[in-house]
Amino acid sequence: MNLRRFLSLPFFLALAASLLLASCTTPTSGPVSLYEVRQFADASARIGGYGELSRRYRDTYQREQPYLSPAADRIARENDARRRAVYDDFVGIQKSLVLYMQTLSLLAGEARYDLSTQLDDLGTGLKANAESGLQQRHIAAYTGLTRLLTRVIASGYQNRSVATMVRDGDADVQALLEAMITLTRLYAKTNENEKKTVLGIFDVEIPFSAKNQDRMLVTLAKVHYLNKATEYKLVDKRYDLALQGLAKVAQGHQRMRENLNNLTSDEMRKLLATYCRDLVALRDALSD
Amino acid sequence: MANESNPRQPGAAGAPAAAPPDVAPASAPALKPPAPAEALATAKQVEELADKLSACADSIHVRVMADIRRHNGGEVPEAEQAVARALLDAEIELRQRANRLYADAAACIVSSLGQSQQKLVQLTIDAAAKIRQITRISDGITLVARLLGLAAAAATGQVMPILAAVGALKLQLDTIALHNPAPSANPSANSSASPSAKPAADGAAPASDA
Numbered sequence: 001m002n003l004r005r006f007l008s009l010p011f012f013l014a015l016a017a018s019l020l021l022a023s024c025t026t027p028t029s030g031p032v033s034l035y036e037v038r039q040f041a042d043a044s045a046r047i048g049g050y051g052e053l054s055r056r057y058r059d060t061y062q063r064e065q066p067y068l069s070p071a072a073d074r075i076a077r078e079n080d081a082r083r084r085a086v087y088d089d090f091v092g093i094q095k096s097l098v099l100y101m102q103t104l105s106l107l108a109g110e111a112r113y114d115l116s117t118q119l120d121d122l123g124t125g126l127k128a129n130a131e132s133g134l135q136q137r138h139i140a141a142y143t144g145l146t147r148l149l150t151r152v153i154a155s156g157y158q159n160r161s162v163a164t165m166v167r168d169g170d171a172d173v174q175a176l177l178e179a180m181i182t183l184t185r186l187y188a189k190t191n192e193n194e195k196k197t198v199l200g201i202f203d204v205e206i207p208f209s210a211k212n213q214d215r216m217l218v219t220l221a222k223v224h225y226l227n228k229a230t231e232y233k234l235v236d237k238r239y240d241l242a243l244q245g246l247a248k249v250a251q252g253h254q255r256m257r258e259n260l261n262n263l264t265s266d267e268m269r270k271l272l273a274t275y276c277r278d279l280v281a282l283r284d285a286l287s288d
Numbered sequence: 289m290a291n292e293s294n295p296r297q298p299g300a301a302g303a304p305a306a307a308p309p310d311v312a313p314a315s316a317p318a319l320k321p322p323a324p325a326e327a328l329a330t331a332k333q334v335e336e337l338a339d340k341l342s343a344c345a346d347s348i349h350v351r352v353m354a355d356i357r358r359h360n361g362g363e364v365p366e367a368e369q370a371v372a373r374a375l376l377d378a379e380i381e382l383r384q385r386a387n388r389l390y391a392d393a394a395a396c397i398v399s400s401l402g403q404s405q406q407k408l409v410q411l412t413i414d415a416a417a418k419i420r421q422i423t424r425i426s427d428g429i430t431l432v433a434r435l436l437g438l439a440a441a442a443a444t445g446q447v448m449p450i451l452a453a454v455g456a457l458k459l460q461l462d463t464i465a466l467h468n469p470a471p472s473a474n475p476s477a478n479s480s481a482s483p484s485a486k487p488a489a490d491g492a493a494p495a496s497d498a
Contacts (some may be wrong), residue, residue: 068384079388079391204372214452
């Protein structure tokens with residue numbers, strides 16, 4: 001019993017050492033653990049803000065409706081229909097990006113999971129028509145990334161390395177992130193007009209009620225104004241945070257693309273760890 | 289609504305024959321269908337126009353608030369209240385028009401507004417500045433109405449109504465120039481959107497030289 005233990009310990013040590021060596025000498029092939037890549041991919045998959053702000057954009061009309069004149073309301077209803085028509089596609093981009101990052105994370109680790117059910121989600125694709133809300137090249141990027149994921153996931157990962165996936169996916173990942181950044185910027189601008197519509201009415205009407213007999217109404221209006229002003233102030237920050245996060249993911253992925261052959265170098269690991277920390281910090285700020 | 293959701297033939301963007309003389313030379317080369325790369329520029333241009341309309345709405349608000357503040361918290365006469373409310377309605381409508389263009393930029397539906405884009409943006413910049421400077425509020429109301437006309441036309445993505453609206457807005461700006469002899473050239477108190485206006489307009493310039 002004792003002897004067997006004695007024999008087996010060095011054996012395992014040797015095995016562990018050889019595994020370690022193997023993982024150092026063949027950084028980009030085989031099922032090596034790329035801890036930082038994995039962490040970065042996980043943080044990128046969980047990036048906050050975009051989904052929530054897409055919903056907020058879709059629901060703009062619900063919030064602004066009570067403040068609109070009949071003339072403005074007519075236009076607002078049309079805008080509402082337009083925003084709703086494209087919402088699914090805006091969310092679809094994010095879904096494909098998340099699945100890509102999840103797959104990358106699995107490739108960078110040793111464990112194997114079955115992601116094939118999530119492929120069904122992507123199957124329908126984006127509506128490639130005038131109302132899809134995306135430019136042709138964004139749709140092409142989406143299709144390209146979906147195809148890549150299908151290949152990688154369907155092959156059970158065996159024949160895919162992290163480096164190959166990053167190399168093949170980068171252009172599409174960048175295009176989709178750019179689309180998300182553009183959309184988030186447009187969300188923010190739309191929100192800015194909503195804010196100024198809602199608060200602007202009180203800017204004008206409260207002074208008009210200076211001599212109003214109905215003090216309670218004026219007081220309520222002031223309270224409402226304060227609440228709304230606070231709400232918009234908090235939301236404004238979220239657009240910034242979301243944009244920063246998207247930019248970080250784009251930068252991090254680009255750096256990996258530029259360093260395909262030294263993903264395990266100290267420098268690269270440190271860099272990815274920094275991106276990772278930043279992404280986690282942004283996510284924490286968004287969930288406050 | 290019907291014609292807006294309909295992706296138009298880019299060729300129709302030309303329509304140079306009916307253009308007012310001042311915009312005709314610029315809109316003439318627009319017959320070329322936009323290449324994929326230009327589609328992005330178009331989305332950016334649509335967004336830029338929406339930025340300018342938002343800035344005009346900001347100008348209206350600043351102007352209305354300045355008039356209200358002149359009463360130092362005292363009672364504002366009914367007639368002035370009515371004007372302020374009319375301008376506020378216009379401001380809000382303008383914001384809806386801007387949001388429509390943001391939605392269009394996201395959806396890239398509006399086909400090229402043609403080469404009059406630069407001119408259009410410049411006009412809205414002028415309008416935003418004028419709204420703050422005008423001495424006669426009645427000029428302001430007409431100007432805002434013309435601006436709304438332009439915003440509505442821009443939402444159709446159709447060149448003909450846009451050019452007509454551009455003409456009307458330009459005429460009103462000229463009229464105001466007569467009533468309000470040249471003030472200090474550039475009120476730096478403009479909204480944050482305005483400083484970016486110049487380089488952006490310059491960026492569009494090469495296209496109209498083509």
